[in-house]
Amino acid sequence: MSELDTIDLAIVKALQANGRMSNAELSQKVGLSASACSRRLDILEKSGVISGYHARLSNKALDYKMMAIVHISLSGQGAKTLSEFEAAVKLCPNVLVCYLMSGDYDYILRVAAKDLEDYERIHRDWLSALPHVVKINSSFALREVIDRPNVGL
Amino acid sequence: MSELDTIDLAIVKALQANGRMSNAELSQKVGLSASACSRRLDILEKSGVISGYHARLSNKALDYKMMAIVHISLSGQGAKTLSEFEAAVKLCPNVLVCYLMSGDYDYILRVAAKDLEDYERIHRDWLSALPHVVKINSSFALREVIDRPNVGL
């Protein structure tokens, strides 16, 4: 992708707010004809600027009331150690986010659970079973203040 | 919403993977007629199980190459202190996630930045300016291992 102009940004911004907006509404909002808008969107998708669309589910409605932040330290930082850990953590459906980090610990995870009992199960069956882990530190979110899908443009 | 049956779950799951899927494709995927599928989706949206749809932007394409995890401690935990901090942090567009936490620190933030210089600006102009902050600890993500929008169903 060469560069995003004002209209591209408007398209991206609108679909960030409402990813299921019709092309007709979108084109009107950004001040283009439907055909021109459709073609631009096609380019934005194919070039990877927009990498997908996702329904946002209410965690409450789905009974996921707990969010845990987990700091994990491994026994080493060799490439094999890291890749084995990562392959394993990817299999756990409750892990929403996992980053390899600089600093005091190796990985940080964001884990969704239905309740404390559910988290205990996840901790026992998944987190404790991850390879090369030497330390797990779980903190629980008391309240969600912000949860944006993307950076505000 | 009373309860989600198998078909509702299939709808939600499909739209989680592709939020812009047409109703025609969706109905075929879950084994319903288009009309029945449209009516179910309408209920799922109005009842709040699906709270929205969002385009997923490639941070790389938008030049957000850095992700920071920031732990913040406040000078106190009074209601006024917390709400003033939260009102201020909500204004920073680079903060993707903010949780009030139990444990060693008060808040955890996930902050997107274009590069180190950009992060330095965010830290100076936004984070340091947040009220009641006594300690800021920034760690940087070396690699994204997982970033799911929702719990895997």
Next chain:
DNA sequence: GAAACCACGCAATGTCCTTGCGAAGATGAA
């Protein structure tokens, strides 16, 4: 057992999406 209820499929209608086409403006070389 009858009535009420619920979710379904079918069909129709109005809307929407996409593609081809020609025009307008920008860019660059002779």
Next chain:
DNA sequence: TTCATCTTCGCAAGGACATTGCGTGGTTTC
């Protein structure tokens, strides 16, 4: 400057899609 080329636009048409009303069948309730 002038001409060729390239890009992006709007319009129009054809096919796909979404939604609504309606009738049916199965289930619950009294």
